[in-house]
Amino acid sequence: MEKERPRSREIMTDLYELTMAASYFEQEMFAPATFSLMVREYPSKRSYLVCAGLDPLLDYLESFHFRPDDLEYLEQTSLFPDKFLQFLETLRFTGEVRAIPEGRLAFCDEPLVEITAPVMQAQLVETFVINSINLPTLVATKASRCHYAAGERRLVDFSLRRTHGMDAGLMVARSSFIGGFIGTSNVQAGKIYGLPIYGTMAHSYVESFDREIDSFRAFAKSFPDNTVLLIDTYDTLAGARKAVTVAGEMRQAGQSLRAVRLDSGDMVQLSKQVREIFDESGFPEVRIFASGGFDEFKIQKILTSGAIIDAFGVGTKMGVSADAPYLNMAYKMVMYNGRPVMKLSSGKVSLAGPKQVFRQRDEQGFFRRDLIGLLEEEVADSESLLERVMQDGKRLFPPQPLPKIQQVFRNEFSLLPETYKDLEGNPSYPVKITPRLQALQDQVRREIGEKELGLG
Amino acid sequence: MEKERPRSREIMTDLYELTMAASYFEQEMFAPATFSLMVREYPSKRSYLVCAGLDPLLDYLESFHFRPDDLEYLEQTSLFPDKFLQFLETLRFTGEVRAIPEGRLAFCDEPLVEITAPVMQAQLVETFVINSINLPTLVATKASRCHYAAGERRLVDFSLRRTHGMDAGLMVARSSFIGGFIGTSNVQAGKIYGLPIYGTMAHSYVESFDREIDSFRAFAKSFPDNTVLLIDTYDTLAGARKAVTVAGEMRQAGQSLRAVRLDSGDMVQLSKQVREIFDESGFPEVRIFASGGFDEFKIQKILTSGAIIDAFGVGTKMGVSADAPYLNMAYKMVMYNGRPVMKLSSGKVSLAGPKQVFRQRDEQGFFRRDLIGLLEEEVADSESLLERVMQDGKRLFPPQPLPKIQQVFRNEFSLLPETYKDLEGNPSYPVKITPRLQALQDQVRREIGEKELGLG
Numbered sequence: 001m002e003k004e005r006p007r008s009r010e011i012m013t014d015l016y017e018l019t020m021a022a023s024y025f026e027q028e029m030f031a032p033a034t035f036s037l038m039v040r041e042y043p044s045k046r047s048y049l050v051c052a053g054l055d056p057l058l059d060y061l062e063s064f065h066f067r068p069d070d071l072e073y074l075e076q077t078s079l080f081p082d083k084f085l086q087f088l089e090t091l092r093f094t095g096e097v098r099a100i101p102e103g104r105l106a107f108c109d110e111p112l113v114e115i116t117a118p119v120m121q122a123q124l125v126e127t128f129v130i131n132s133i134n135l136p137t138l139v140a141t142k143a144s145r146c147h148y149a150a151g152e153r154r155l156v157d158f159s160l161r162r163t164h165g166m167d168a169g170l171m172v173a174r175s176s177f178i179g180g181f182i183g184t185s186n187v188q189a190g191k192i193y194g195l196p197i198y199g200t201m202a203h204s205y206v207e208s209f210d211r212e213i214d215s216f217r218a219f220a221k222s223f224p225d226n227t228v229l230l231i232d233t234y235d236t237l238a239g240a241r242k243a244v245t246v247a248g249e250m251r252q253a254g255q256s257l258r259a260v261r262l263d264s265g266d267m268v269q270l271s272k273q274v275r276e277i278f279d280e281s282g283f284p285e286v287r288i289f290a291s292g293g294f295d296e297f298k299i300q301k302i303l304t305s306g307a308i309i310d311a312f313g314v315g316t317k318m319g320v321s322a323d324a325p326y327l328n329m330a331y332k333m334v335m336y337n338g339r340p341v342m343k344l345s346s347g348k349v350s351l352a353g354p355k356q357v358f359r360q361r362d363e364q365g366f367f368r369r370d371l372i373g374l375l376e377e378e379v380a381d382s383e384s385l386l387e388r389v390m391q392d393g394k395r396l397f398p399p400q401p402l403p404k405i406q407q408v409f410r411n412e413f414s415l416l417p418e419t420y421k422d423l424e425g426n427p428s429y430p431v432k433i434t435p436r437l438q439a440l441q442d443q444v445r446r447e448i449g450e451k452e453l454g455l456g
Numbered sequence: 457m458e459k460e461r462p463r464s465r466e467i468m469t470d471l472y473e474l475t476m477a478a479s480y481f482e483q484e485m486f487a488p489a490t491f492s493l494m495v496r497e498y499p500s501k502r503s504y505l506v507c508a509g510l511d512p513l514l515d516y517l518e519s520f521h522f523r524p525d526d527l528e529y530l531e532q533t534s535l536f537p538d539k540f541l542q543f544l545e546t547l548r549f550t551g552e553v554r555a556i557p558e559g560r561l562a563f564c565d566e567p568l569v570e571i572t573a574p575v576m577q578a579q580l581v582e583t584f585v586i587n588s589i590n591l592p593t594l595v596a597t598k599a600s601r602c603h604y605a606a607g608e609r610r611l612v613d614f615s616l617r618r619t620h621g622m623d624a625g626l627m628v629a630r631s632s633f634i635g636g637f638i639g640t641s642n643v644q645a646g647k648i649y650g651l652p653i654y655g656t657m658a659h660s661y662v663e664s665f666d667r668e669i670d671s672f673r674a675f676a677k678s679f680p681d682n683t684v685l686l687i688d689t690y691d692t693l694a695g696a697r698k699a700v701t702v703a704g705e706m707r708q709a710g711q712s713l714r715a716v717r718l719d720s721g722d723m724v725q726l727s728k729q730v731r732e733i734f735d736e737s738g739f740p741e742v743r744i745f746a747s748g749g750f751d752e753f754k755i756q757k758i759l760t761s762g763a764i765i766d767a768f769g770v771g772t773k774m775g776v777s778a779d780a781p782y783l784n785m786a787y788k789m790v791m792y793n794g795r796p797v798m799k800l801s802s803g804k805v806s807l808a809g810p811k812q813v814f815r816q817r818d819e820q821g822f823f824r825r826d827l828i829g830l831l832e833e834e835v836a837d838s839e840s841l842l843e844r845v846m847q848d849g850k851r852l853f854p855p856q857p858l859p860k861i862q863q864v865f866r867n868e869f870s871l872l873p874e875t876y877k878d879l880e881g882n883p884s885y886p887v888k889i890t891p892r893l894q895a896l897q898d899q900v901r902r903e904i905g906e907k908e909l910g911l912g
Contacts, residue, residue: 007622007626007644007648008644009622011643011644011647012616012622012625012642012643012644013616013642013643013644014614014616014617014641014642014643014655015641015642015643015646015653015654015655016641016655016656016657016658017655017658018643018655019655019656019657019675019678019679020657020658020660020661022678022679023657023661023674023675023677023678023679024664026674026677026678027674027678029664033660033664035660070647073643073646073647074643077646077653079679079682119664123658123660123661126617126658126660127616127617128622130617130618131616131617131618131619131621131622131625134617134618135620135621158470160468160469160470160583160587161470161582161583161586161587161590162586162587162590162782162783162785163587163620164591164619164620164621164623164624164627164776164781165587165591165620165621165623165624165626165627166463166465166468166584166587166623167620167621167622167623167624168620168621168623168624169468169587170463170621171620171621185470185471185472186468186469186470186471187467187468187469187470187471187474187529187530188463188464188467188468188469190471190529190533191467191526191529192463197471197533198471199470199471199472199473199474199475200472200475201472201475201476201479202472202473202476202579202582203788203789203799203801204476204489204491204579204582204788204789204797205476205479205579206799207789207792207797207798207799208480208485208489208575208789208792208793208797210907211907211908212908218479218482218483219475219479221479221482222475222478222479222482222483223475223478223479223535226535232801232802233799233800233801234799234800234801234904234908234909235800235908235909238908238909238910263801264801264802264803264804265801265802265803266802316782317782320620320776320781320782321781322781322782325620325776325777325778325781326618326772326773326776326778327618329618332659332660333659333660333663333664336663336664337664341660341663341664342663343659343662343663343689343690344689344690344691345659345688345689345690345719345720345721346688346720346721346722347720347721348720448690451666451667452667452668452690452691452694453690453691453694454694
C-alpha cells in the first residue's frame, strides 16, 4: 500500500546526487563545501523576485534521513556498495544555512540560500533545495504582480485544479498568500497552513436544478451568511436579475446577499451592467467577484478599462506562473575545503566563494541598489540580506506565521521604487558585484586556466 | 507532526465542492449525474493529446474517504452542519467511470473521462479529477513530441529539480515514460513505478577535485560499469581530451567508458568535435549524451543542423511543459437525473449528454477522423474509444504495467498520419459531432432559452 504511506523526500532526488555521494564516500572526501542558490536571469517581464519556500526547506533539512525501505530499494539497484548504504542509514544533515528570509525581495544573481556542510550532505540535498524554492519564489512573485495590478482589491487563489499536482497546490496557496493574496479555495491548505478558505458554487450546481433561480434560493438557504451566486451559467444579466430577486428575499428574512460571481464574457461591460442592476434595485452592498483566466495583465487591463470589480479569484495562470513556469535557478558549489570554485561552462558561469548581499537605500528608505560581495566583507550604509537560519542542522528560529511573512513582503514591496513594479519588467534594479568579489573571480578563473587549460 | 503523515487527498479540493455538497445534502438531491472531462482547445502548437493519469485517478476514486482529522478541520471552519459532516464520514465513491485508456491519442472536445455517480460524489471529486489528468496529459504529449523530434535517440527525464513540487516530479517521470522516454533521474519514481533510473555526476563533483582529470578517474573507479563523464565544466574540448585519457586507462583495466555528457555551448559544433576526438583516438564506442535546456524544438534544430548525439537528458522545459504549462481542461456536468444539461457561458459552452468517441481509420489503419456522438449511438466502421474502467466504485481491471502503456502509445502514434505530428501543430486532426449529438444540443439550448431567458 505505497499510496497510504508518506513518501520519503530523501530519494525524491536525481540519481546523480547518490552516485556522486557514493564516490565521495569511496574517496573519503568529507570536507565542507558551500553551495549557493541563485536565479541566473529574470523570467519574462519580471524585474524582482519575492523569496518564498524557505521554511519547508528547513523542515526537510532538519528531518533529513533515509528510510529503511528506501535503502532497500537502493540496494536492489545494485549500483551502490553495502558500506555506502550502511553509511547512509545514519546520515543526517549537520550543516549551516544562510538565506534571505521569506517575503523579502531579491534580484537576479543574488544568492537566495547558501548551504555549508560536508560535501556529500550539501550535494545530496540539491534536488530538493531547488525544487522547494523554485515554484514558491515563482508564484509569490507572480502573486505580487497580481496584487500590484489589483490595487486594494482582494485576491483569492483559485488554482488548485490546474496546479502541477497536489503538492504544487499547497505550495501555490502558501506562496500566493505571501505575495499578497487573502486566501485560497484549497481546503487542505486551509487545514495545514491555517489560511482563510473561500468558495461557493460551480455552474454544475446551477444546472442540477430545474431553474437557475431555484439553485440560488437553495444555496442561500444552505449558506445564508456566505452567499455568493454564480450568475453566468446561461446569461449574466438575466442571472443578475434573478440574483436581485433572491437578494430581496434574503433581505426580507433578515439576511444579506454577499456577492455575485462573474466567470466569463466581457468583464468591463458586464461588471458595469451588473453593478447598475444591483445599485438601481437598492442593493449597493452586494459585491462583484470575478474569476476566469485572470493574471496581472488581465486584471490591469480590465480595471484600466473601467471594470467595477471588488475581488478576484485568480487561478491557473498564477498557479502555474503561466508566462514563466520556471526559474533559471541553479544550486552551485562555490567553495570546497576552503578553495573557492567556479564553473566556466558557456552561459552558465557561477560566482566563486561564499557571499553576502548588501542592500543600500535612499534617504526615504527606498531601495537604491544591491551589492553582491564576499561573505566576510563589510559594506558601509547597507543591510546584509542573508541571515543565518540553521546551524549544526538545527533551525535557529521557529517557523514564522504566514501573516507575518506576508507583512514582511508588504513592507518590502512598499520600499521598492514604483518604476521596478512595472508589469513589463523595465528597467532592471541595479545589482553590482563588489571589487573584492570581482577580484576573487578573476583569480579563480586564472588558476583554472593554468591548471585545466594549460594557459599562463 | 503533519509532515510525517500522508496528506488526505479528499480535502485536496476547492472549498466550493464541499459547500455544494452540503447544499445537495440539505436539498436531498442524491440523483445520479454524469460529468465529462475534456480539453477545450489545444495549447500552443499541439495537434493531438496523449492520454495519461487515469490509473492514479482510479486509485483515488477507489479509496475515496474523509479522514477523522479532516472532518475535525471542517467542523472547526463552522461552515457545515453536523449532520452533513456525519454523512461525509461514511461517504465512498460508488460510481461508474468510462475513459479513453492511457497511452491512446485523443483530441480537443473529446471526453477523456466520463463519471456517473450520485451528484455529490461526482462533484466532490472534480478538483482531483482535473488535477490528476491535466499535468500527465500535458507532459505525455510534450514527451511524445520530444520523442518524435529525437527519432531513434533515447530520452531520459531530467526535470525533477524544476518540476512544480515533488508530486509533479513523480507525475512527470511516469507520464514522460508513457510518451516514449526510456527512464528518469528521479530515484523515487524508480522505486514507486519501477522505472529505469539514470544519472552520473554534476559540475560540482568535478570542481571538488583539485583537477578535472582526478574527478574523472575517481568516478571511473567508483562506477566502472556505468561511467558517463561530464566534460563541460571548464572547456568541453579540453574535457574531451582528458576523458580520452581516462577511457584509455579504463580499457587497460578491462573496462570501458560508456559516454560523455555535454551540458552547454554550441551542441552542433561541440558534438561533432567531441565525436571526432573519440573516433580518432580509437574510442568509437563512447556515446555522446547531451543535456541543457532541451525540448522538442531544440532537439529538432540541432539534429537538423547535424549534431551527433546518441541520447538526451530532457529537463525543465518538458517537466513543466514550458511553452504550454496548462491545458484548458474542464470537468462539466452533462446530465443530471436523466436530464441533459449544458452551460452557455460565453466561450465555455459545454456539450450536453453522456458521450462516446468513435474513431475511423483508412484502409492502412491510419486514423482518418473522430466523431463525438451520444453514448448510445452506433457509428459504422469505427472504434469506440471510451471504455468502462470502474463500476460501483471498483476498478474493472488491474493497473497496467507502464511498459505496456508505453506500447499502447507507440502503437497509436504509429497510426497517426505524419502530417499531424508536425511540431508547429498544423493542421488539426478532424473531429466532428454526430447529427444526433448536435440535435440534442439544439434541443437543450432551446429549452434553456425558454426556461431561463424568456425566449420562445
